[in-house]
Every structure is written in C-alpha cells, then in structure tokens.
Amino acid sequence: MNISGITLHPVKARRHSGETSQHVIVKLHTDASITGLGEISDLQELSYLPDLTVLSDELNRLLTGRDVVNRTEILGLIDKRYGTVEPAFRWGVEIALYDALGKLLDQPMYNLLGGRVRDRLRICYPLFPMYERSVAEASLVEVDKRLGQGFDMFRVYICGNLEVEEWFFRELRERHGDVPQIKSLDFSARFDRKTALRVADRLVDLSGTEMVESPVRRADPRALAEVRRALRVPVSEHVWSYAEALRLLDVEALDILNISLAALGGVTAAVELFALAKHTATPTLLGTTQEMSIGTAAVMHVAMATPNIDHPGDAVGPLLYLDDVTTEPVPYADGHAWAPDGPGLGVTLDEDRLVALSHPLYARD
Known part of the structure; x- marks a missing residue:
C-alpha cells in the first residue's frame, strides 16, 4: 500500500x-x-x-x-x-x-506496537495558572466538577502568585480533605533556581504534591540538578530528544522522565525513550501538549502497549476543548482513559x- x-x-x-x-x-x-x-x-x-x-x-x-x-x-x-x-x-x-x-x-494501533499490556491509564486533570483570586475560585469550581466525573488527581500550573496559590490549596483541603490528590506542581520552567526553591518551600507541603515538574529554566541542566537535590519531592522533566534525556540523566537532574509524543516527534522517538528509561531504571509518565482526539488516541494506544509507565498521564485534550473533528471523542471514565476500539487509531473523522x-x-x- x-x-x-x-x-x-x-x-x-x-x-x-x-x-x-x-x-x-x-x-x-x-x-x-x-x-x-x-x-x-x-x-x-x-x-x-x-x-x-x-x-x-x-x-x-x-x-x-x-x-x-x-x-x-x-x-x-x-x-x-x-x-x-x-x-x-x-x-x-x-x-x-x-x-x-x-x-x-x-488491527488496533496498540497491536502494531507489540500488543496491549493494560486496558486503561489513570489520568490527572490540569488546573491552569492562578494569576488572581477569581481564577483560583474558578479552579475550585472545576475541581468540584471533575471530582463528580471521577477525576481525583490534578496537575496544577504554578505562576508564583503565592498569596493566591496558598489560598487555593488551603481552601481545597478545607472543602475536600485529602480526596483530591495533587500529582504535580508544574512550574513550566519559568523560575530561576532561587525562586523555584522559594516557591517550592511554600507550596510543596501545603499542596501535598507527589512531584514538581520543570522547576527551573532549561538553559542549565546543572541548575536543575541543584534544585532536584534540594527539593523534598521528585522532579519530573519534559525531554525533547534522546540526547537531552541522556544529558539530564548524566548530571542527575531529574527523577521522572516526562515523555510527550508530540514534543519528541512521534511514536518511535517515545518508544526509544521508554527503552532508555527501562535501561536506566528511571520512572516515567506519559505527557501531553493537549492534543485533540486524533492525537490523544495515538497517545492512548502507546499507553496501552507500554509496560513501564509509572505515573498517571496528562492527556486530557478532548476534555479541554469545546470542538473536535472526530465523530466520537477519546473515552474517559472514572479518572481513566483508554484507546478507542477499532482498527488503526479507532477514530472516525x-x-x-x-x-x-x-x-x-x-x-x-
């Protein structure tokens, strides 16, 4: 063909x-x-x-x-x-x-990748930067909504407005106790080393996060390594190539490889990184750039066929968008997602x- x-x-x-x-x-x-x-x-x-x-x-x-x-x-x-x-x-x-x-x-795509090793992947829902109190209040409403849909794990983007962010986490625990788990505080590589440590010191314990994602600007892997050694929780880092992953692992700058298919350039590149992670005993998570249903379906097929995914994934694009181009979106239920049924990606345009x-x-x- x-x-x-x-x-x-x-x-x-x-x-x-x-x-x-x-x-x-x-x-x-x-x-x-x-x-x-x-x-x-x-x-x-x-x-x-x-x-x-x-x-x-x-x-x-x-x-x-x-x-x-x-x-x-x-x-x-x-x-x-x-x-x-x-x-x-x-x-x-x-x-x-x-x-x-x-x-x-x-055949479904996951069979072309070696066959299915799981039938679903736990997914965390993103909460975007809270630059002001009104956004934090809206985020609490979003948490209520997503808890009702079965999502009990969240990834929170941090902008450094600590007064608002501390208020949000206190209010979250006051309303819901320990039920909403915080998978990661995503610093989006926006801080220098000193600021990242100050923000983490204020928010890590308060939020109960499992990890900090991309804590410092990407220019200096050794600065990331310094922050990683100082933090009380693991560091997750996006990687944009196999070579970059090797550099970060060489200076012990991360604990968890955040593997995004779109950022790396596709399925083959991601499979290579999962193999590197297995060889180096490095935990992984399957990241996202917030794909629509075609891209998310591909991500889920990779998730179904990859044994060494150690943390919940981030791909929730079809839930973030009002618009999509497929007849049916990628399926989600009870805080999990899975690959659509059918040959190939299993989606219909x-x-x-x-x-x-x-x-x-x-x-x-």
Whole structure:
C-alpha cells in the first residue's frame, strides 16, 4: 500500500477556558483507498508556524509513492529534510502511517506496537495558572466538577502568585480533605533556581504534591540538578530528544522522565525513550501538549502497549476543548482513559466538523 498524497487541514478549536488552540489535521491518502489520520497538535507550542502550502508540497514530494510499511524510511526522509527544527511534523505523519497500516491489517494501533499490556491509564486533570483570586475560585469550581466525573488527581500550573496559590490549596483541603490528590506542581520552567526553591518551600507541603515538574529554566541542566537535590519531592522533566534525556540523566537532574509524543516527534522517538528509561531504571509518565482526539488516541494506544509507565498521564485534550473533528471523542471514565476500539487509531473523522473548524494558521500576539 503506497502513499498517493498528503493533505493538511488547519483548524481552530475553542477551549472551555475561552482560549483557542491551533491544530493541523493530516490526511495520508493511499492507493488502497485507505486514508490514515494524523494531527500536528497545539501549534502555539511550536517555535514557528509553518507555511502549510510549502509544507504540503514538500511532504508530497518526499513521500508520494512510498510504501506505508516502510515507516523507518519515511521518518528518515522527514528527519533529513526538517532535522530537529519541528518534531511535530514527524509526529503528525507517523500517526497517520500507523492509522493507515492498522486499517489495512484490521488491527488496533496498540497491536502494531507489540500488543496491549493494560486496558486503561489513570489520568490527572490540569488546573491552569492562578494569576488572581477569581481564577483560583474558578479552579475550585472545576475541581468540584471533575471530582463528580471521577477525576481525583490534578496537575496544577504554578505562576508564583503565592498569596493566591496558598489560598487555593488551603481552601481545597478545607472543602475536600485529602480526596483530591495533587500529582504535580508544574512550574513550566519559568523560575530561576532561587525562586523555584522559594516557591517550592511554600507550596510543596501545603499542596501535598507527589512531584514538581520543570522547576527551573532549561538553559542549565546543572541548575536543575541543584534544585532536584534540594527539593523534598521528585522532579519530573519534559525531554525533547534522546540526547537531552541522556544529558539530564548524566548530571542527575531529574527523577521522572516526562515523555510527550508530540514534543519528541512521534511514536518511535517515545518508544526509544521508554527503552532508555527501562535501561536506566528511571520512572516515567506519559505527557501531553493537549492534543485533540486524533492525537490523544495515538497517545492512548502507546499507553496501552507500554509496560513501564509509572505515573498517571496528562492527556486530557478532548476534555479541554469545546470542538473536535472526530465523530466520537477519546473515552474517559472514572479518572481513566483508554484507546478507542477499532482498527488503526479507532477514530472516525467528521468531515462536516473539519470544515466547520477550518481556519488559517495565525501568529499569536
């Protein structure tokens, strides 16, 4: 089954928060009349926005006529053309390759990855930065809502407004006791070493968090290592490449590898990092860039087939968005998610929704 063409469809999806996110839906067409679906997720996280006309022309020139089975060759061509500039391009195409091949073989994606080792993954729900008291109050309402849906674990983004953040955690415990677990305080690499330790000293015990995520700016791995040694809880860190993971592990800068498929550039890169984590006895968690249902389905298939995932995952994009492009979202229940049933990714594109959400890419202010 050979690739007959690739089309890219930019969409804009609203979040419940009132913000919007940009994505590109990838259609990988084949000479077997099978279309594989992919997603370049949450593009505001990219270092730049691509010219989709140019990107589409280049991908078609590189990949048309290639056999879908030859994934290694195809990903090598993408790497040669784009290098490490934007792994998201690789991610979007690789998902579509797996979806097309799974449809051809009538197998779910997790079987193409070695078979299912679990039937669901526990998921934590994100609470975004509380820059002012009104946002913290809204976050408490969100906790009430998500507890009612079975989510009892949360990841809290920290902005350093300690008066508000301390009020939030005190009020959370006053209302709910120990029921809402805090998986991580996500510092988003926004602090220097001194500030990170001061914020952690104020919030770690109060929140009862299991870990601190990305506590300091990324420029100096040794500064991260110093913070890690000083903290009373483990440090989780996003990694953007195999080489970066090696550097961080070499200076003992992290306790937990936060592995995001979109950030790394796809399934193959993530599988390699999970193998590194197993070899070095490093705990892992499966991170996110808040994908829509196509991207999240791929994340869940990887979760079903990967033994050494040690902490709850973060992929809740379909719950954050008011809009999506599939007929059914990725399933969630009782604070867990799992891979959709069916061949490939197990999701079906809703063409009407794709048209309705179509929107040219735009730069943020």
